[in-house]
Amino acid sequence: MATKTYPETTPEVDALVAEVIARVADRWTMEVLEALTQGGTMRFTRIGEAIPGVSQKMLTQTLRQMERDGLVIRTVHPVIPPHVDYELTPLGFELSEAFCGVWMWAEKNCKVVAKARARFDGRAR
Amino acid sequence: MATKTYPETTPEVDALVAEVIARVADRWTMEVLEALTQGGTMRFTRIGEAIPGVSQKMLTQTLRQMERDGLVIRTVHPVIPPHVDYELTPLGFELSEAFCGVWMWAEKNCKVVAKARARFDGRAR
DNA sequence: CTGCATCCGAAATGATACTG
DNA sequence: CAGTATCATTTCGGATGCAG
Numbered sequence: 001m002a003t004k005t006y007p008e009t010t011p012e013v014d015a016l017v018a019e020v021i022a023r024v025a026d027r028w029t030m031e032v033l034e035a036l037t038q039g040g041t042m043r044f045t046r047i048g049e050a051i052p053g054v055s056q057k058m059l060t061q062t063l064r065q066m067e068r069d070g071l072v073i074r075t076v077h078p079v080i081p082p083h084v085d086y087e088l089t090p091l092g093f094e095l096s097e098a099f100c101g102v103w104m105w106a107e108k109n110c111k112v113v114a115k116a117r118a119r120f121d122g123r124a125r
Numbered sequence: 126m127a128t129k130t131y132p133e134t135t136p137e138v139d140a141l142v143a144e145v146i147a148r149v150a151d152r153w154t155m156e157v158l159e160a161l162t163q164g165g166t167m168r169f170t171r172i173g174e175a176i177p178g179v180s181q182k183m184l185t186q187t188l189r190q191m192e193r194d195g196l197v198i199r200t201v202h203p204v205i206p207p208h209v210d211y212e213l214t215p216l217g218f219e220l221s222e223a224f225c226g227v228w229m230w231a232e233k234n235c236k237v238v239a240k241a242r243a244r245f246d247g248r249a250r
Numbered sequence: 251c252t253g254c255a256t257c258c259g260a261a262a263t264g265a266t267a268c269t270g
Numbered sequence: 271c272a273g274t275a276t277c278a279t280t281t282c283g284g285a286t287g288c289a290g
Contacts, residue, residue, distance in 0.1 A: 013232075017232050017235050019235075025152060025155060027146075044252055052139075055284055058282085068241065068242050069241055070238060083252090084252060094234070098229070101223035101225070102149070106146045109216060111141070168272090170271065182265090185273065186263095207270080
């Protein structure tokens with residue numbers, strides 16, 4: 001954006017980028033990224049506890065997609081009861097760092113946004 | 126994330142941050158951000174042309190939300206046919222810069238992700 | 251404990267038609 | 271040109287039950 005300067009992007013690559021962005025910008029994906037970044041290697045249930053509001057189904061689904069995309073490593077310890085660890089790959093960690101800026105923006109400006117909304121909604125009437 | 130160190134965050138603020146992140150990390154929001162960052166002040170139709178696959182409905186909706194959140198300014202010129210300009214606010218521009226890292230990550234790694242998927246899908250069978 | 255399968259209602263989105 | 275309104279469809283997401 002401000003400093004991005006890519007001379008040549010084919011339509012196919014653009015589409016792929018858009019698709020990856022759409023996937024990665026998913027709400028739960030971002031929260032999992034955050035949880036694993038802060039918590040290191042974590043078990044399934046602990047990740048769920050770290051993310052308020054996520055259902056087991058969405059968590060499973062999100063972790064699977066992230067595994068498929070090469071963002072996390074899933075390690076199954078063949079014991080009873082099951083023990084499954086998740087951790088970020090280097091690729092996932094890079095993404096997490098990339099999102100860092102967005103996170104800080106949100107934490108810094110969430111109240112500014114709240115005020116903008118209040119003003120907008122006030123004008124609307 | 127990697128460098129984030131916020132000592133105190135109340136649950137209410139966390140929820141607000143999560144909400145703002147979820148809103149702002151929307152696929153179309155990011156694409157509009159990208160378009161306006163690169164194109165400066167743009168008209169409705171031109172933004173739509175710059176974003177492959179967006180429907181008129183989603184574009185309208187996204188721009189309204191962004192206006193409400195204080196990310197863009199919408200200027201209506203009262204002429205016939207209508208002429209409406211959109212441009213980023215300073216807040217919107219800041220967000221755009223924050224997203225820069227994610228865009229670069231995606232452009233740099235979209236093929237890596239594609240390969241990871243292929244490998245995963247191969248193992249699946 | 252982890253997580254898959256299924257069902258079902260709710261919400262998001264796309265297509266289309268219409269308007270100032 | 272820049273929307274709004276409506277309808278059809280898809281997708282999302284939660285709840286539940288079951289399995290290894």
